[in-house]
Amino acid sequence: MPDEARPYHHGNLRAALLDAAERTIEKSGTERLSLRELARVVGVSHAAPRAHFTDRQALLVALAERGFDRLGAQLKAARDGAGPGFGERLRAVIAGFITFANSRPVLLDLMFSAKPYGDKARLPAAAEALAVVYDLIGDGVTEGALAPGDPERYGLLLYAWAQGLASLIAGGGLEPEVTDSLVSDAVSTFIRGNAAG
Amino acid sequence: MPDEARPYHHGNLRAALLDAAERTIEKSGTERLSLRELARVVGVSHAAPRAHFTDRQALLVALAERGFDRLGAQLKAARDGAGPGFGERLRAVIAGFITFANSRPVLLDLMFSAKPYGDKARLPAAAEALAVVYDLIGDGVTEGALAPGDPERYGLLLYAWAQGLASLIAGGGLEPEVTDSLVSDAVSTFIRGNAAG
């Protein structure tokens, strides 16, 4: 049944809208995202999205949440695929973060504008993604690779750095090898600058 | 002549619009900025802004540019007002940066979203502001406070961190004292992590 007439119920509208939205923002920027245009692209009426998202803002939040889901998964995979040492794992996780930033710069920007830190309960998926970093930092402290200190505080510092680098990279103008070694330097600096003893 | 009727020529529309716009975005966010509303606030017709800004985007760019002017001035003042040591000056400059972020978080966000790095020629004022940081780093290397290396590379790393911290702060949810000590830690980490020898 490939060429059937459009059924009254799309069946998958929510996901389809999110997919289209993600493509759109990555191509034209978040501010130009229009619900009506989205509906047109997906092939439904201009008010159909309302059944799934009360608001334009709600659509954006859902987009951010989905982004955090993927980011979290990616960070976990990076961590688990790396060697046993703290430095290796931290480097892998941060590299995973940067990879994400490279592949979906606008989405990442949107995710950050939702302010996932601070009030952590706002986006559970965000909290989970950030926990990967926080936990790893905690390990670093207990392993003695980092000087004793509040893991969350370390996490904020590192998170800020990663985000800044991601922004830099998303802004373009830097070669991939340059960004790789930049990230590598940042992690080294962070570890050396906070080494115990 | 306090109660005069509105003259046909405002005389200062451009600046008035920028002022009003800055107040508005800081209160309600950039996305809710409306040219028509702005015109209403300033007391001109809904198409008057067009004489000074071809576009809504042009208004935002002008806003960013003005922001970089002020930021540059503030950074220079911070640098010149600090002690002679590299650490002192670097700390002062970064602190100035963060102060700016605290006082005008939304503006700073807007400035960064214009992506002033990479293509430096885009906003001359941005290049000048960033030069303060780059130059200082260069001093640090020649003074031997930092291990030998490319000043621009150091600059990128530090700039990324500062921006990430600023974003964090702009996003809100952090107390000013927390941010202050966070920034202090960041600078210390950076210097320690890149110390010569």
Next chain:
DNA sequence: CCCTCATCTTGTCATTGCCAAGTTTCTTGA
């Protein structure tokens, strides 16, 4: 003094977000 041009005004259009009310399909439970 007049002419020119930047500045500002009114009028208009397409687009957008959001809401209301109706239609179609799925589901659920008696």
Next chain:
DNA sequence: TCAAGAAACTTGGCAATGACAAGATGAGGG
């Protein structure tokens, strides 16, 4: 099985917005 009832989607409409066109106003240079 079938009849509510809920969920998903449609058409219609409203106020607001950005952008454009054409005209009014006035400041300043020749």
